[in-house]
Amino acid sequence: MNQSDQKSEAILDAALPVFVRHGFRKTSMTDIARAAGMSRAALYLSFSSKEELFRAGSARAHARAMRKVEAALAGDGDVFSRIEMAIAAFQRELIAPFAGSGDAAELFETNMALSRDVTLAARAELVALLAQALTNALATGAITLDALHATPVDVAAIIIAAMEGIKDAQVAGHDLLEDTRLFLRLLRKALSR
Amino acid sequence: MNQSDQKSEAILDAALPVFVRHGFRKTSMTDIARAAGMSRAALYLSFSSKEELFRAGSARAHARAMRKVEAALAGDGDVFSRIEMAIAAFQRELIAPFAGSGDAAELFETNMALSRDVTLAARAELVALLAQALTNALATGAITLDALHATPVDVAAIIIAAMEGIKDAQVAGHDLLEDTRLFLRLLRKALSR
DNA sequence: AGACGGTTAGACATTGATTGTCCATCTGTC
DNA sequence: GACAGATGGACAATCAATGTCTAACCGTCT
Numbered sequence: 548m549n550q551s552d553q554k555s556e557a558i559l560d561a562a563l564p565v566f567v568r569h570g571f572r573k574t575s576m577t578d579i580a581r582a583a584g585m586s587r588a589a590l591y592l593s594f595s596s597k598e599e600l601f602r603a604g605s606a607r608a609h610a611r612a613m614r615k616v617e618a619a620l621a622g623d624g625d626v627f628s629r630i631e632m633a634i635a636a637f638q639r640e641l642i643a644p645f646a647g648s649g650d651a652a653e654l655f656e657t658n659m660a661l662s663r664d665v666t667l668a669a670r671a672e673l674v675a676l677l678a679q680a681l682t683n684a685l686a687t688g689a690i691t692l693d694a695l696h697a698t699p700v701d702v703a704a705i706i707i708a709a710m711e712g713i714k715d716a717q718v719a720g721h722d723l724l725e726d727t728r729l730f731l732r733l734l735r736k737a738l739s740r
Numbered sequence: 741m742n743q744s745d746q747k748s749e750a751i752l753d754a755a756l757p758v759f760v761r762h763g764f765r766k767t768s769m770t771d772i773a774r775a776a777g778m779s780r781a782a783l784y785l786s787f788s789s790k791e792e793l794f795r796a797g798s799a800r801a802h803a804r805a806m807r808k809v810e811a812a813l814a815g816d817g818d819v820f821s822r823i824e825m826a827i828a829a830f831q832r833e834l835i836a837p838f839a840g841s842g843d844a845a846e847l848f849e850t851n852m853a854l855s856r857d858v859t860l861a862a863r864a865e866l867v868a869l870l871a872q873a874l875t876n877a878l879a880t881g882a883i884t885l886d887a888l889h890a891t892p893v894d895v896a897a898i899i900i901a902a903m904e905g906i907k908d909a910q911v912a913g914h915d916l917l918e919d920t921r922l923f924l925r926l927l928r929k930a931l932s933r
Numbered sequence: 934a935g936a937c938g939g940t941t942a943g944a945c946a947t948t949g950a951t952t953g954t955c956c957a958t959c960t961g962t963c
Numbered sequence: 964g965a966c967a968g969a970t971g972g973a974c975a976a977t978c979a980a981t982g983t984c985t986a987a988c989c990g991t992c993t
Binding site: 575576577587591596598 | 950951952953954955
């Protein structure tokens with residue numbers, strides 16, 4: 548990692564809590580520069596706009612999240628617990644940091660407006676990874692999809708769709724972890740032979 | 741309390757957490773109107789400016805605080821515990837609500853800029869009330885000021901000054917309650933015969 | 934029904950803040 | 964001394980917020 552990347556990382560580290568505190572719109576480049584301990588001019592040396600800075604932060608968070616997800620799926624335990632770990636990792640990296648923010652909804656919205664590509668790509672990769680794990684489990688007979696008339700990809704897509712719905716409900720006051728665990732119990736039951 | 745006052749009260753109740761969350765500058769009348777569940781136009785029917793709204797909130801908080809302070813000083817216990825209760829009440833009403841805000845310093849600053857009169861009047865009244873309590877305690881022989889060469893008013897003023905300093909330190913990361921209690925132990929020791 | 938007070942969304946000019954750019958200047962390193 | 968990077972300040976352009984106003988709306992009263 549070169550010096551310029553290190554600086555960018557430090558800026559993103561400093562910017563995250565500011566965005567969490569005030570949301571995207573109410574966060575100014577002056578705020579971020581102050582939090583990063585540099586001048587506004589120096590900030591523009593690393594990121595040419597507030598939008599680009601946000602996109603970089605989103606991209607980094609998604610990349611991190613996917614690394615954690617891959618590690619979780621490569622871990623120990625049965626399919627279900629590995630999927631649970633993977634989803635927990637995904638949420639920990641991409642949702643939990645904003646859970647406490649009064650502007651969580653605005654931030655997710657901004658993310659979809661500015662980083663739609665990265666976000667959708669990560670979601671697609673997550674589906675693919677879960678589908679792969681399910682396919683493996685199917686091959687070893689650990690699960691069955693007979694009663695569901697569905698492919699592993701279908702099931703993986705449903706899991707992610709449910710996660711999205713639970714995320715949105717959380718913005719409206721629901722408990723992310725609790726709802727997630729309930730859904731995974733449901734999943735375990737549905738896929739058991 | 742007439743209908744218009746009730747509305748104003750509701751607005752101030754709604755506005756407080758918004759100010760706490762975003763500070764004075766980053767809070768817009770639109771934010772407050774939304775929090776109060778009304779249109780911006782209706783908000784201006786009750787308060788003719790953001791500054792006036794803030795002043796009204798400050799005035800209400802100070803009035804409330806002084807009522808609690810008077811009640812505390814009229815309560816049971818020795819002078820010290822009554823003073824402790826009074827100061828605790830003052831802090832609970834006027835400082836604690838902002839303790840969690842990242843913009844606490846800006847809010848206190850804004851308060852001094854917009855509501856200096858009310859703030860100083862409340863502080864002066866607090867000094868007078870404490871001085872009165874000390875004078876009574878002096879008359880009953882519960883405390884002595886001989887070694888201090890000071891009047892009750894002097895001592896009351898020092899107490900308030902210390903409270904102010906402790907408040908500012910709290911903004912810088914200190915613990916308000918802990919520091920306050922330490923100071924009051926110190927006071928008890930210094931005034932005992 | 935009509936008059937009424939209170940509310941609303943929206944438009945509006947004005948002011949103020951933010952953005953992104955630029956430059957002269959400074960600082961530490963080679 | 965040359966160099967790269969950082970700084971504060973200035974800048975025009977854009978955007979947001981303030982405070983004001985109006986036409987329309989709604990429930991209440993008569």
